[in-house]
Amino acid sequence: MKSKITIISLSLIIVMYLAFKGFIHILSSSNYKLNSIKSASNTKFIVSEFESLSEAGHAPYGKHLTLSKKPIDTPSEGHIIYAGYCLNLEYSWLSNNRIQVNCRTDKPENPVSLSKTAYGIVVEYN
Incomplete structure (x- = not known):
C-alpha cells in the first residue's frame, strides 16, 4: 500500500513539473x-x-x-x-x-x- 501511494505521488509530481515546463515554454515563446x-x-x-x-x-x-x-x-x-x-x-x-x-x-x-x-x-x- 505504501509503495502504491509513493508511485502515485511521484506520478503527480512529474505531471505537475511537465505542465509547469509547458506553461513556461508558452510564456517565453509569446515574447x-x-x-x-x-x-x-x-x-x-x-x-x-x-x-x-x-x-x-x-x-x-x-x-x-x-x-x-x-x-x-x-x-x-x-x-x-x-x-x-x-x-x-x-x-x-x-x-x-x-x-x-x-x-x-x-x-x-x-x-x-x-x-x-x-x-x-x-x-x-x-
Missing part, C-alpha cells in the same frame, strides 16, 4: 514574433529572424537572428548571431559557411550583440 526563416543551400543550418516583443533579452524590442540546425520557436533555442535595432534588417546566405547581415539604423549602439562565427559559419555585418 517573440518569427518574421522569417532562411536555410543554407546544403540545408544543414537555418537562420531565423525574430522580433522581441518584451523589454528583456539581448535587445529589448529589437531584432534577433538565430542560427540553428532545426526550426525553433524562440531565439534562446539556437545561437543568437545578431541582436539589435534595425529599421530594415536584411540577411542572406553568401555560401554554406557565410552569412551577411545588413542593418539600416539610427541607433549608435547597434548592434547590441553580434557573433563573428557560430558553428564554423562566418557572420559578416554591414
Whole structure:
C-alpha cells in the first residue's frame, strides 16, 4: 500500500513539473514574433529572424537572428548571431559557411550583440 501511494505521488509530481515546463515554454515563446526563416543551400543550418516583443533579452524590442540546425520557436533555442535595432534588417546566405547581415539604423549602439562565427559559419555585418 505504501509503495502504491509513493508511485502515485511521484506520478503527480512529474505531471505537475511537465505542465509547469509547458506553461513556461508558452510564456517565453509569446515574447517573440518569427518574421522569417532562411536555410543554407546544403540545408544543414537555418537562420531565423525574430522580433522581441518584451523589454528583456539581448535587445529589448529589437531584432534577433538565430542560427540553428532545426526550426525553433524562440531565439534562446539556437545561437543568437545578431541582436539589435534595425529599421530594415536584411540577411542572406553568401555560401554554406557565410552569412551577411545588413542593418539600416539610427541607433549608435547597434548592434547590441553580434557573433563573428557560430558553428564554423562566418557572420559578416554591414
